Amino acid sequence: MVDGNGRLVPATDDELMEVEGLLENEKRETHIVADTGQALGCISNEVSPSGMPQLESSEGLSQSENTEADTEKLSAYLEETVPSGAKSSSDDHVTQSGRVGECLKPLDGPLEGGSSTSTGCISSKPDFSKLKGEICLDNLSIKELHEVFKATFGRDTTVKDKLWLKRRIAMGLTNSCDVSATSFVIKDNKLVKKDNEDGFNNVNLGAGKEHLAVAVEYNEDLLNNLSSQIDDHQTTSEVRLGNNVVENNFASEDLAADQRAAKRVRKPTKRYIEELSEAESKEYSGRSIASTKSIGFRPLSSKAHARPARNVSLEGRTVITRLDSLGGFGIQVPCVYRIRRSRPRKNVTALLKFHPSGMGMTATFIKKGFDVHGSQMDNGSMNKVLEAKSTPEQAPEQFVAESKKETTPTDMGQNMGLKYVDPSGDTSDDNVVTVPTAKGGIRRKHHRAWTLSEVMKLVEGVSKYGAGRWSEIKRLAFASYSYRTSVDLKDKWRNLLKASFAQTPTDKGANSRKHPSMLIPASILLRVRELAEMQAQASLPNLSTGKLSACGGGSVNETRPGYL
DNA sequence: GTTAGGG
DNA sequence: CCCTAAC
Numbered sequence: 001m002v003d004g005n006g007r008l009v010p011a012t013d014d015e016l017m018e019v020e021g022l023l024e025n026e027k028r029e030t031h032i033v034a035d036t037g038q039a040l041g042c043i044s045n046e047v048s049p050s051g052m053p054q055l056e057s058s059e060g061l062s063q064s065e066n067t068e069a070d071t072e073k074l075s076a077y078l079e080e081t082v083p084s085g086a087k088s089s090s091d092d093h094v095t096q097s098g099r100v101g102e103c104l105k106p107l108d109g110p111l112e113g114g115s116s117t118s119t120g121c122i123s124s125k126p127d128f129s130k131l132k133g134e135i136c137l138d139n140l141s142i143k144e145l146h147e148v149f150k151a152t153f154g155r156d157t158t159v160k161d162k163l164w165l166k167r168r169i170a171m172g173l174t175n176s177c178d179v180s181a182t183s184f185v186i187k188d189n190k191l192v193k194k195d196n197e198d199g200f201n202n203v204n205l206g207a208g209k210e211h212l213a214v215a216v217e218y219n220e221d222l223l224n225n226l227s228s229q230i231d232d233h234q235t236t237s238e239v240r241l242g243n244n245v246v247e248n249n250f251a252s253e254d255l256a257a258d259q260r261a262a263k264r265v266r267k268p269t270k271r272y273i274e275e276l277s278e279a280e281s282k283e284y285s286g287r288s289i290a291s292t293k294s295i296g297f298r299p300l301s302s303k304a305h306a307r308p309a310r311n312v313s314l315e316g317r318t319v320i321t322r323l324d325s326l327g328g329f330g331i332q333v334p335c336v337y338r339i340r341r342s343r344p345r346k347n348v349t350a351l352l353k354f355h356p357s358g359m360g361m362t363a364t365f366i367k368k369g370f371d372v373h374g375s376q377m378d379n380g381s382m383n384k385v386l387e388a389k390s391t392p393e394q395a396p397e398q399f400v401a402e403s404k405k406e407t408t409p410t411d412m413g414q415n416m417g418l419k420y421v422d423p424s425g426d427t428s429d430d431n432v433v434t435v436p437t438a439k440g441g442i443r444r445k446h447h448r449a450w451t452l453s454e455v456m457k458l459v460e461g462v463s464k465y466g467a468g469r470w471s472e473i474k475r476l477a478f479a480s481y482s483y484r485t486s487v488d489l490k491d492k493w494r495n496l497l498k499a500s501f502a503q504t505p506t507d508k509g510a511n512s513r514k515h516p517s518m519l520i521p522a523s524i525l526l527r528v529r530e531l532a533e534m535q536a537q538a539s540l541p542n543l544s545t546g547k548l549s550a551c552g553g554g555s556v557n558e559t560r561p562g563y564l
Numbered sequence: 565g566t567t568a569g570g571g
Numbered sequence: 572c573c574c575t576a577a578c
Contacts, residue, residue: 446572486566486567487567487574494569
């Protein structure tokens, strides 16, 4: 997934697994059990602007109880690969009040940039609620990582690969795929990346390092590659079927919307209008044709229409790309970063059902891709992928079909994964649920759970730009979340406010919650309340100041002095 | 095109 | 989340 700036955004487990499985394959087994006994949370605390220390014991990260000394090596490697000194300076602008501590290893690596402000690592319980501080994923056990993962994405994961988990979480928290660092310390939603180039040179490479290096390199390459792809995505690419090539076809408008921000693919019209017309005209003729076309297999008449998936090989490695087609634009994206279809879009499966031919092609294509992989994947990996993608009882055909439309990245787990749905029903669309309307019609309603990282972003956005400036926040803080509209942000904020005020007073309310869809760390709720209060009083004093614009111009930036 | 609110 | 009325 790419946002307007060409930044990368996390994709699904499956997708990652898919790709990483290829890269790591058998190597995976080496570190699959990696678990460190000495799980030290290296989380520094930051004092909130209001002076309130953001300290709270989190709800649930249990101290790691497992102590498999065996795997020490790997985790040790993971940590020590990171030169303590060199850290990116990119985050320095937020440092002002900030970087209080860092997860430093007692490793006297050569310091390249002066990391003057860094302090020692505080060994404490990993506390995920300290969201404003740094979150150090490095020393967490798998179990803890799972917790964090769940908190971050609102779903469970079965992946046991620590590195993977860390990267995944980091990506989630960071909203970036630029998590190639070998150390995972997240601060202020950004990955505090320690220089890893030096790292690899300075560190004696151990057993597991290879795969790690690969992963890192892969990531970086991917980034570079992606940007280049974006740049020349107007040129034709070639289809090359190599060893590691997978070809997939997906419809994605988000991509287009994101990559070519200038072009507003979807119109602000209400969806119900679309759907009404959709329901009434069963023919779909126009659309079907379009969709078939965009699927990208027939020689298109126009230049930009179908773009063959191409795989780019990077230094011997191969990056799998996907052909994303949307509204006539084919855009290739590395599978890993594929994003889910944006909400206002039509559901492709519905279209497909009217054009079996198109579907057939797609299916075979995908199958082909998988077959290719299958040969390289050990059964374990393969099964894992399959398992993640389809329900056990699903037939292979179903799987193929399913994988075509599903691809639901972020919250598959929460949405009960992929349940088998009648291929002919349009209810099959991922996270689009049909709801009966009063008028007797049915309307699709999609639900996408807010992830912790999203909430964090929202809160941050509000703190920076002020509640009410949703479009701003949307543009600046949610650039990568194409599916969250400003209205969504507004609504979520409303809910957060409700939650923060309803819960904190007695604190018992928290427990009374039946099924808190996602437990929002108290620290966040706290912050929400703070912000709410600040903004509330910020608007009241207007009487005296006479000019709202006095503070309006600067918005609520005063809230977080120096904060970015 | 955005925002605030009710549903 | 969806839909609308009001900017």
